[in-house]
Amino acid sequence: MMKQHYVGVDQDQNGGLTHIGRMIFDAWVFGILPDSEKCAGWDAAQIQNLYEKVYSAWEPYAHLPSRLPDDLRQRHAHIYAQAVNNAKSKGWDAELKDDD
Template sequence: MLKRDKTYVGLEADSFGGMTPTGTIIHDAQVFGLIPEEETCEGWTVSRVEALYDQVSKAWHPYGHLVSRLPDDLRERHQRIYGAAIERARERGWSAELYDDPEI
């Protein structure tokens, strides 16, 4: 169970450049314009990240949580944001098979 007073380290310090469950919430929030693309969420509390997750989930709902159903502008933004994130993550040794979020 996560401690409520724990804070997120931010995308730049996150394991594998943010290709973690918390990082993908943040990337998705950037895609949907819920937070600025420059926002790394460094120092955010667990409850604040959870609130962002709720917003992201609502934003995905009309598209069935599928990138292929996004309108062109959002799909292009998704490809750009995730393309850069995946490139950074691979440089840090990330593999799509990893699923661990020790940063929060």
């Protein structure tokens, strides 16, 4: 059985606006990963480990950006604004279609 590896948030579909990509953005927000870490080549176990760390980091804030302290809320807004702009520049459309 072949092991699958993540392509990296910068190579992910929709400009990284996927469930794994958003988790990486959140890891950047909380300082779990440096912004330079794209997670390219990571296997499922590494992604799962990251998920658990990010989930724990969100718990005190009920997983809501609006409950983050000002510095983290501003960092979150900045990282996600960049991600959305990047995705749009690559042709991503936020509008839901009938099959979404």
